[in-house]
Amino acid sequence: ETGVTQTPRHLVMGMTNKKSLKCEQHLGHNAMYWYKQSAKKPLELMFVYSLEERVENNSVPSRFSPECPNSSHLFLHLHTLQPEDSALYLCASSHATGGYTFGSGTRLTVV
Amino acid sequence: GIQVEQSPPDLILQEGANSTLRCNFSDSVNNLQWFHQNPWGQLINLFYIPSGTKQNGRLSATTVATERYSLLYISSSQTTDSGVYFCAVVANFNKFYFGSGTKLNVKP
Numbered sequence: 142e143t144g145v146t147q148t149p150r151h152l153v154m155g156m157t158n159k160k161s162l163k164c165e166q167h168l169g170h171n172a173m174y175w176y177k178q179s180a181k182k183p184l185e186l187m188f189v190y191s192l193e194e195r196v197e198n199n200s201v202p203s204r205f206s207p208e209c210p211n212s213s214h215l216f217l218h219l220h221t222l223q224p225e226d227s228a229l230y231l232c233a234s235s236h237a238t239g240g241y242t243f244g245s246g247t248r249l250t251v252v
Numbered sequence: 253g254i255q256v257e258q259s260p261p262d263l264i265l266q267e268g269a270n271s272t273l274r275c276n277f278s279d280s281v282n283n284l285q286w287f288h289q290n291p292w293g294q295l296i297n298l299f300y301i302p303s304g305t306k307q308n309g310r311l312s313a314t315t316v317a318t319e320r321y322s323l324l325y326i327s328s329s330q331t332t333d334s335g336v337y338f339c340a341v342v343a344n345f346n347k348f349y350f351g352s353g354t355k356l357n358v359k360p
């Protein structure tokens with residue numbers, strides 16, 4: 142365990158489903174992130190939350206909706222996804238003065 | 253944004269061999285990290301190394317910030333070293349730029 146826990150580890154969902162990914166950290170970090178990793182592509186930054194405020198949204202489609210209720214938890218709400226959204230979704234956290242710690246990821250398949 | 257280039261893109265080693273992975277970046281950075289992504293997708297931080305040299309067991313890393321590159325050395329490679337190695341740099345607060353990775357396959 143790295144200190145950043147993601148659930149579920151695997152998720153298969155239909156295009157009409159609504160699901161949520163969860164990320165939890167107990168490292169005392171004050172920033173949390175969602176990354177998407179598609180096959181044969183570099184990691185893509187999706188959202189950044191710093192002190193529970195969203196500070197970055199990299200042109201992510203509205204079918205992805207993040208939520209950060211407190212500094213330890215981060216969610217990614219999913220609805221009406223497309224097959225091309227199938228990917229590994231990674232959560233990370235960091236302190237302002239330190240490096241990243243990643244979770245184990247959620248492998249999402251949209252059918 | 254900052255461009256991060258890693259080389260080689262693919263590397264096949266026989267168990268016990270040594271290797272050097274390289275990361276070049278296009279601008280001054282505040283932080284640089286090396287990560288190992290195992291075959292199950294988990295990203296593990298190897299080194300937080302904005303400058304200088306660090307060693308951890310069979311792995312060591314050197315960053316020469318003034319020349320905008322970092323090297324990751326793997327000695328006496330093992331099959332468990334297989335996976336993708338990513339270099340990531342930070343220029344502005346909390347925004348990481350990732351390279352495309354080096355895919356390492358260590359054969360027994």
